[in-house]
Amino acid sequence: xxxxxxxxxxxxxxxxxPLVRPAAxxxxxxTVARLPGYLRALAEVEAQGVRTASSDAxxxxxxxxxxxxxxxxxxLGSHGTRGVGYDVAHLRGQIGxxxxxxxxxxxxxxxxxxxGHALANYPGFTERGFVVVGLVDADPRVAGTQVxxxxxxxxxxxxxxVREGGATMAVITVPAGAxxxxxxxxxxxxVRGILNFAPRALQVPDGVDVRSVDLGSxxxxxxxxxxxxxxxxx
Amino acid sequence: xxxxxxxxxxxxxxxxxPLVRPAAxxxxxxTVARLPGYLRALAEVEAQGVRTASSDAxxxxxxxxxxxxxxxxxxLGSHGTRGVGYDVAHLRGQIGxxxxxxxxxxxxxxxxxxxGHALANYPGFTERGFVVVGLVDADPRVAGTQVxxxxxxxxxxxxxxVREGGATMAVITVPAGAxxxxxxxxxxxxVRGILNFAPRALQVPDGVDVRSVDLGSxxxxxxxxxxxxxxxxx
DNA sequence: TAGATTGTTAATCGATTAACAATC
DNA sequence: TAGATTGTTAATCGATTAACAATC
Numbered sequence: 001x002x003x004x005x006x007x008x009x010x011x012x013x014x015x016x017x018p019l020v021r022p023a024a025x026x027x028x029x030x031t032v033a034r035l036p037g038y039l040r041a042l043a044e045v046e047a048q049g050v051r052t053a054s055s056d057a058x059x060x061x062x063x064x065x066x067x068x069x070x071x072x073x074x075x076l077g078s079h080g081t082r083g084v085g086y087d088v089a090h091l092r093g094q095i096g097x098x099x100x101x102x103x104x105x106x107x108x109x110x111x112x113x114x115x116g117h118a119l120a121n122y123p124g125f126t127e128r129g130f131v132v133v134g135l136v137d138a139d140p141r142v143a144g145t146q147v148x149x150x151x152x153x154x155x156x157x158x159x160x161x162v163r164e165g166g167a168t169m170a171v172i173t174v175p176a177g178a179x180x181x182x183x184x185x186x187x188x189x190x191v192r193g194i195l196n197f198a199p200r201a202l203q204v205p206d207g208v209d210v211r212s213v214d215l216g217s218x219x220x221x222x223x224x225x226x227x228x229x230x231x232x233x234x
Numbered sequence: 235x236x237x238x239x240x241x242x243x244x245x246x247x248x249x250x251x252p253l254v255r256p257a258a259x260x261x262x263x264x265t266v267a268r269l270p271g272y273l274r275a276l277a278e279v280e281a282q283g284v285r286t287a288s289s290d291a292x293x294x295x296x297x298x299x300x301x302x303x304x305x306x307x308x309x310l311g312s313h314g315t316r317g318v319g320y321d322v323a324h325l326r327g328q329i330g331x332x333x334x335x336x337x338x339x340x341x342x343x344x345x346x347x348x349x350g351h352a353l354a355n356y357p358g359f360t361e362r363g364f365v366v367v368g369l370v371d372a373d374p375r376v377a378g379t380q381v382x383x384x385x386x387x388x389x390x391x392x393x394x395x396v397r398e399g400g401a402t403m404a405v406i407t408v409p410a411g412a413x414x415x416x417x418x419x420x421x422x423x424x425v426r427g428i429l430n431f432a433p434r435a436l437q438v439p440d441g442v443d444v445r446s447v448d449l450g451s452x453x454x455x456x457x458x459x460x461x462x463x464x465x466x467x468x
Numbered sequence: 469t470a471g472a473t474t475g476t477t478a479a480t481c482g483a484t485t486a487a488c489a490a491t492c
Numbered sequence: 493t494a495g496a497t498t499g500t501t502a503a504t505c506g507a508t509t510a511a512c513a514a515t516c
Contacts, residue, residue, distance in 0.1 A: 030507060032458050036451035040433055054473065063435025066473095067509055074475055082474040083516035099454050100461025107453065118352035119449065124433060128450035129457070168460050169453065193456035195449075199274055199358060201297030209459040211452050215353065215429075216362035217270035218445050219341065219403065220333050222427035223363070224266050225443040226402050227334025264483060288497065300497095301485055308499055316498040317492035 027098065031072040035095050036128075037062045038069065042092040054085040096129075106133040106167040108191070110182050111174035112142050112152050115197055119171055120148040133165030138178065158182075162189035169193040176200040183210075261332065265306040269329050270362075271296045272303065276326040288319040330363075340367040340401040342425070344416050345408035346376050346386050349431055353405055354382040367399030372412065392416075396423035403427040410434040417444075 027035075041062035045053050055073075059066040073079060073086075079094050080086040096102060107130045109116050119125070120132055137143050138155035145152050153161050162170070170191045174182050179198035186194060187208050196202055196212040204210050261269075275296035279287050293303040307313060307320070313328050314320040330336060341364045343350050353359070354366055371377050372389035379386050387395050396404070404425045408416050413432035420428060421442050430436055430446040438444050 027458075028506075033455055035458070036448065036454040037435065039454070040448075040451075041435075044434075056473085061435065063437075065509075067511095068507095070474065071476085071508080078475065080474050081516060082514070083472045085473070098458070100457045101454065105453075105457055105460070114352040114355045118348040121348050122449060124448075124450040125453065128454060130450075130453050169456055193453075193460045195452050195456060200278075201271065201275075201295065203297075209456055211456055213447055213449070213452060214270065214274075214358075215356060215447070216358040216364075217274075218429050218447060219339075219359060219364050219427075220270040220273070220335065220362060221267055222403055222429060222443055222445055223334045223339055224261075224269070224332070226339070226427045262483075290497085299485075301487090302483095304498065305484080305500085312499065314498055315492060316490070317496045319497070 027075045031075050032099075034062075034064065034068075034072055035099055037064070038072070039092065039095050039099070042088050042095070046088045046092065051088055052085045053088055055080070058086065101129040104129060104131050105169060106131050106165045108132070108134040108136065108162055108165060108167040108170045108186075110136045110158065110170060110172050110186065111178075111197075112137040112145075112147055113173060113175075116171070116173035117147060119173060120150070130169075133167055134161035136161055138174070158185050159189040162186065162191060167191060169195070171195045171197070172202075173197045261309045265309050266333075268296075268298065268302075268306055269333055271298070272306070273326065273329050273333070276322050276329070280322045280326065285322055286319045287322055289314070292320065335363040338363060338365050339403060340365050340399045342366075342368040342370065342396055342399060342401040342404045342420075344370045344392065344404060344406050344420065345412075345431075346371040346373075346379075346381055347407060347409075350405070350407035351381060353407060354384070364403075367401055368395035370395055372408070392419050393423040396420065396425060401425065403429070405429045405431070406436075407431045 038058065041058050044061055045058070055066040055070045059069040062069065073091070076094055076098050079091050107125065109120055109132060112120065112135055116135075116137070120135060125132060132148065132150065135147055135150050135152045136155060136158050137152050140154070143152050143154035161167075168191060170186045170193070172179055172182055172186070172194060176198045179196065179200045180202060183194060183196070183202045183204065187204060192208055194202065194204070194208065194210045196210055197214075199214045199216055202210050202212070272292065275292050276287075278295055279292070289300040289304045293300040296303065304314075307325070310328055310332050313325050341359065343354055343366055346354065346369055350369075350371070354369060359366060366382065366384065369381055369384050369386045370389060370392050371386050374388070377386050377388035395401075402425060404420045404427070406413055406416055406420070406428060410432045413430065413434045414436060417428060417430070417436045417438065421438060426442055428436065428438070428442065428444045430444055431448070433448045433450055436444050436446070
């Protein structure tokens with residue numbers, strides 16, 4: 001528990017010189033947000049049998065500019081070879097380390113409505129390094145049922161489910177009105193990363209990370225760009 | 235009407251002086267992305283009976299800083315009253331206009347797996363200004379079935395479904411390998427805004443807007459922040 | 469060596485924050 | 493009027509882009 005809170009703006013203290021240089025001192029948030037995309041791109045080209053890829057090739061698959069990809073990767077340390085490119089398998093491993101994907105991470109899902117149900121069965125979580133270890137729903141008609149091979153637990157067992165599964169991450173797919181309460185109980189149980197699908201801003205203490213996915217908002221943002229293109233077709 | 239448009243770098247062409255000043259000349263992307271959140275916050279306080287709210291109060295509900303909220307709203311024109319605050323109903327209407335939510339927008343969903351199924355039944359789309367007018371799935375076992383009160387159409391009817399529904403927006407929930415092809419066919423049929431759930435970067439021509447929601451990536455980004463907090467609990 | 473491509477620097481651009489004059 | 497709060501300005505901060513020296 002001696003760790004200093006990361007991401008502080010002051011000069012980073014260097015208590016002891018580490019023998020092994022840590023892969024990254026700091027990685028900007030915008031870069032972190034793109035790393036999963038690079039991981040996807042690497043998996044894709046690797047599946048095609050490519051062993052080495054240039055920043056141009058990778059950037060093309062990932063949908064970014066080569067300059068941005070190189071800049072992003074430079075924050076992780078130097079993992080390419082000038083004149084050659086990047087070793088696909090090696091870079092994949094490095095990004096995995098930076099993202100903390102060296103072990104499967106247990107995740108709990110709270111709220112087994114349509115969305116929660118779909119996420120519990122979503123293969124993408126498993127493929128990307130996560131295991132759903134627990135399901136919780138407050139509705140007594142839902143608790144006790146089986147979803148994706150797991151028993152749905154009642155609301156009062158939330159903390160137990162988190163602790164028994166060793167989960168530090170959770171997905172909230174409850175109605176908006178219940179989201180903040182669920183959030184607080186998850187945090188109290190030890191959860192430090194929350195993926196929130198409820199259309200509501202969640203208040204969390206320092207050290208807890210929330211990412212919100214609001215599907216209605218996504219469409220509204222698209223609608224903004226679409227609004228002038230309205231077609232008076234006949 | 236002698237005021238010069240502020241904040242523009244180049245001289246904007248002024249072909250004809252509009253009688254009604256358009257609500258916004260340009261709105262920065264980062265601001266656009268936050269407008270749906272303000273809409274949500276306004277709906278919430280309005281439901282509590284609040285008629286007028288300060289930037290402090292709204293920002294609190296929306297989860298942003300008061301300065302940022304005021305700055306964002308200033309791009310839409312001036313809709314508050316100094317010393318008083320914002321008229322909740324009026325501001326809600328204004329943001330709705332800016333986002334182009336003055337009419338229900340028809341949306342097509344392609345891919346009726348777990349996720350597509352959940353989205354077809356998602357009340358949040360309806361509540362936020364959208365109507366699902368068509369469903370398409372390439373799987374012959376899925377096409378022909380009924381989902382959310384609509385018949386799922388086969389892949390070859392994609393363009394018809396888009397045109398018959400008048401949809402300019404679509405949701406892609408097909409496997410990654412099929413996403414680019416579906417995307418191109420949607421664009422060819424007239425779709426201009428795409429919400430993509432497939433974990434793949436989509437190539438689109440100018441004038442088409444894509445927003446990608448990759449749930450695996452979201453968890454991986456959370457994992458980055460969570461990685462050092464690993465608990466060797468006993 | 470010559471060609472290719474990274475890693476890094478510097479310049480540009482955009483977004484956020486803080487402060488406060490304007491004004492209800 | 494005095495107090496409250498917006499709208500806007502200027503300063504800061506962070507992200508992106510372009511260019512190229514380093515180097516395989």
